[in-house]
Amino acid sequence: MKHLRRFFLKFYLLFANAKVEAELAREIGAHLAMLEDEYLRQGMTPQDARRAANLAYGGVEQAKQLHRDERTFEGLGQIPQDARYTLRQLRRSPGFTVTAILMLALGIGATTAIFSIVEGVLLRPLPFPDPDRLVILGDVLEGSHCASCAHSSVTAPDIRNYMRDTQSFSHLGGYRQRLFELSGTGDPAAVNATRMSGEVFAALGVPPLLGRTFAQQEDEEQQQVAVLSYGMWRNRLHGDANVLGSKILLYRKPYTVIGVMPRDFEFPLNPGHVNQSELWLPLSLRPEEFTAGSAASWNSRMVGRLKPGITAEQAQSDAERVAREMMRDYPAYMRSLRIHAVVTPLHEDTVEQARPLVRTLLFAVIVVLLIACANLAGLLLVRAIRRRREIAVRLALGARAATLLRQAIVESMVLSIAGGAIGLALAALALRVGVSLLPETLPRVNEIGLDWPVMLFALGLALLTGFLCGLAPAFAAIKTSMNETLKEGGRTGTAGSGHARLRSALVVAEIAVALTLLTASGLLLRSFQRMRDVKLGFRPDNTLVALYVLPQQRYATQSAIDEFTKTLLNDLGQLPGVDAVGITSFLPAAGNNWSIAFTIEGYVPAKGAGLNMAAMSLVESDPFEALGIRVLRGRVFTESDNAGSQLVAIVNRKMAERYWPGQDPIGKRLRRGLPETSTPWMTVVGEVDDVKLGSRDAETMPQVYQPVTQTVASEGVVASVGELSATDGWIVLRSRMAPEQMEDTLRATVRKIDPQLPLYQMQTMEHAISKSEAPRRFNTVLISSFAIAAVLLSVLGIYAVIAFSVALREQEMAVRMALGCQRSGVILFILSSGARLAAVGCALGLLGAVAASRLLRSFLFEVSPFDPGVLALSAITMLLLALAASALPARRASSADPMLALRGE
């Protein structure tokens, strides 16, 4: 009890020091006065009385110190004093101070910025109540081998069946994201909307900011209601408080606004900024979505909340049971399909793809921080060696080792906290600029920022850095042998060999980690270069593209659609300067490929080979010419390939080589769907070059092109009743002018045909490509800039160490030269000591690069993580930089006048 009371008082007094000191001084003053009175009474002169009083009291300062030690924690109470002492010391060497603080600010700032990404993207719980219970339910299609299948998906019948037949979910619903034409509020615009079951809102459990969300019943009753995002409400509807009950037009159909979600509500948690949902509509599946081809389109996803006590595994086996029932009921045309139900935690599903990138960034930035730490430790060590005599004198005068240790650590802490504060400011700045540059592959980017966890991280990092950096030089300082140092007198000599080893170790470590990072950046640059060398399969120059979607409200019949398309192509073709024009359902480089299964005549797949998937593009007019896709064999589509004529297809080289190796694909036949699906044959009339549908570093898919006019006919039994084709497409325009100049012309032409029809994502093909390269460019630029920082810092480290050891050995050099050693000999001598450090560091660094290769492998493209060229080049660069860093001190040493140096002592 008494100890507890005392502990708190001692702690409290750490902060009330000034008050207690004043009171103590007052008490001691009173005490001395009374002693003096006593001595005066004994007949002493006032002078003698004062001296006698002081003598009897016995050292005012000692008493004060004893009092201090007793009333508060020993040492801790000294920290403010130590800090003041440190500040005084640091003010005396501003060059050192500024270098050290900036170095730490760079290290801590970069680490904090990257950590805020890690925290926002990976670590922070999802913004829903009880987020661990949220899961994604979907199918994995056996043998589909498609890249986009990393995310499990479901069909419309799946949504109905899983919702009806599973028992493990308290709420479960399907959702599907789509572009909608929004009108009735200013210019028509495209908005990202999510159609979802009413159950999804219930599963997520986030209450709306205004109004209400829709329920499952409204979804099933096909009510036309909409819930807006906060951003949409503020930006497009000007934050109108009376928005509830008002109507907005989506594809020219009226929807009633019933609610607005809070600012931080985001669903689905898509990567990047661009694809975020701006409004939510009931899924309201239409009857035709349960039949024919739609029943075999895995184009939706499902999210659910597990019932209390049910694990994800239990839910998965429950869903698997439902999946088996569904497969039994599959219509004839998809009988051979095999699916598996998968239940993934929503958090896992969201961050899965971002994890390697974020981890690599964190790794890179920690390397930079480590180098900065090593440099600071080196600088502090040098300072400790310089102050050897001062330390020895203080030890001789009775300073305790613990005090020296404490002061050394306080010094490095003061530096690191200052560095941390500046670093935090740098991180805030970097985030303000940087978040918009983040690649579109990262989810939850809006949640990235400097919040409390990040601030605490930065503070902790600063303290840890300071402590660790201070430790090495601190121990070096107290190991100082008092006698030796004092005996050396004025001679500087060549002492401190033990410390020299520590300094060398620091430099070797720096070079090693810097080289690891340099190699990583070299490999990424090489990958980027390799990617740029990949042929796109089309010519992106002078090409303008734009997407349109025809609203069903106005284009309800196939003839209305065909009329629009015909007029559009005709009008565009007649524009001056236009070389070629075409429409395609999928745009190269846009990444949104859509694969379907094909059956190829006479092709017997190897056992377990899976489905014959190919990316399907529906085209009209001549997008091959407009996109500059080379025709290798046969012909392109003509006007006469229409709904009534023989069904035709064009394949790419990859498709031809896979299914008809060594043969002419012209005249071969293939059809949509599985062998049991009854669809008509299409005849191959041409073969074209492989086209990159996604980014250049993605694998080339087998591709099939088909005239859009023949879509419905080729779908055979899977075509739904009244299915319309050509309702949307990318207009591709190749012109002799700069494509930017064509933008207004294209817009005007479309407006003339339908004044209300908006064009989406109008851009040049070059822009589309650069967007597809952005994630790789981002990785490369960021890692490279970290590598440059690391290399610069480590070169600085080498320079500091060599320069310092040269300065220490100035006299030795002078003696050597006086005894006849050539200047070149001195230069060689110093260079070789630098080179030795660099060589050891490089050897270790190459080992580090090998160790880091696993982390890096997923980011490389057609480059081995052990690429000898890159490894050799990085190592040689590092060696040369190290030599250059030691050349400067070497020159300085060799140009010193031996007589001056000898006389100097």
Next chain:
Amino acid sequence: MSNKEKESIQLLQGTLDLIVLRTLATMGPQHAYQVATRLQQISDRLLNLNQGTLYPALVRLEQYGWIKGTWGRTESNREAKYYEITKAGQKALGEETKTWRRMSALVERLLLEES
């Protein structure tokens, strides 16, 4: 060094607290000077004590909550900080005294046996 200092004894660790508590308990509120004077009187000047060494003991006891200091005036109208024993201090004094008696009896017995 003077003869007198050679004869003087060093204070045993922990005994100063007991002495200060005891002094305050019998003499009533005292300031540091009075406590120091009293110490020298009763020890017959054998106790080699700088008056300043009293201060850590005072702050320790105060932090335990055994004594309490208040500013007041001396008879000669000088200001001084008077220390007064608290209730907890009285109790602690009783316990410490018992412990001390047991301890000294033990040591005494040991010394008797050996001589």
